[in-house]
Amino acid sequence: MPNLYSLRLKSLVVILLLSILFLQYCGENDVYLANAYPDITITVKTFDGVALPNAVVKAYTVQDGNKYLNDTKRTGSDGKVTLSISDTKSYRLEVYYPAGFLVNITENFNYSALPKKEIRVNVLSRWTLxxxxxxxxxxxxxxxxxxxxxxxxxxxxxxxxxxxxxxxxTFVPLIDTTPSADYLVNISYVNRKFEITTTCSEDAKSIDIKLNLYRVIVKISDVMDRPIEGVVTELREDIQEGVAFKAVSNSTGYAVLKLIPNGQYYLMAKLGEYEVYRSNDRLVKVKDGDETASVTTRAV
Known part of the structure; x- marks a missing residue:
């Protein structure tokens, strides 16, 4: 009957040899043993140079067209991320922002060859409309x-x-292959929705979105054609309810109602508590441009 101690010793020797071979394989191929390397730290920045927080960074070894994940971490509030990979070997680095949306691929990433120890990704730090x-x-x-x-x-x-x-x-994702992206801009205003497609990029960090909204200028005068100041002028699509656009006539008798969408409106005017004018139908018709109207009242 074999000696029990001898069998155990032989088993330990076999396990030790297999472990050595496994460690040697991992060291040569840089596939599974990421934690064997000292930590390296890089800063992830937006395309326009601002530290990007909460981005997901993944480091891969690529062999024969296959990717093997070495490490994955998130950037901190300062845009820094620490990865357990070799500082001399090359990796494929992928950055996602937000999680699941690819904004950068760096092939043959090599930490020791990286001058500033930072990478820039296709995210814009701030977009102003x-x-x-x-x-x-x-x-x-x-x-x-x-x-x-x-x-x-x-x-x-x-x-x-x-x-x-x-x-x-802030931190607007673009596309992984180019530092720009088209966005659909949707604006809700007075029971209407306006949709415009525009490009977000470093060359268009601040843009104006001009909607089909116009002015209606109403002249308020008495029967002697003298201007009346202080008259509250209203436009309504529904005479009883709904949004009312308002303006007060100035010393020249003009009330300028602003940001009026295309449509047809009732016109009303009040001086103090008294209604001095109300149109019988939708008198004011706004269609792709400013409009004018006039009100003559006996108010003085």
Missing amino acids: RITDKYGRDFLENVKVEITHRENETLRFSSTTDQDGKVQF
Whole structure:
């Protein structure tokens, strides 16, 4: 009967030899033993040079057309990521932002050959849209703006315009092969939706979106054709309810109603608590341009 101690010793020797061969294979091929290497740290930046947080970075070894994952980590708030890979061997580096959307591929990435220890990816740090009327005069304040990536509709971002009609989106993904992307801009305003496709890129970091919105200029005068100041003028698509566009006549008797969409409107005018004018039908018709109207009243 074989000696039990001898069998155990032989088993340990076999396991040790297999472990040595496995470690040697991993060291030669840089496939499975990523943790055997010291950590290397790189900074991931947007195309325009801003540190990109929360990006997913994956390092692969490529052999015979096959990819083998060595390490994957997320960047911190400073855009830095630490990977356990060799600082002298070459890897395929892929960056995703947000997770699942590829924004960069670096073939033959070699840390020791990287001068600044950083890579730039196809993400724009900030994209500013200003929403105005057709002629860029009047700004759309406090309206929701949603942007959708034309090549991946799961990438949607929304925000609200400020008092200057501006809305900003930070860290906007582009395309992995080029530092630009088309986005569908969707704007909700007075029960209407406006859709415009525009390009996001470093050359178009700030753009104006001009909607089909216009002015209606109403002249308010008395029966002697004298201007009346302080008259509240309203436009309504529905005489009883709905959105009312308002403006107050100035010293010359003109009320300028702004940001009016195409449509047909009732015209009303009030001086203090008294209604001094109401049209019987939709008197004002806005169609792709500014319109004018006049109101004559006995008010003084």
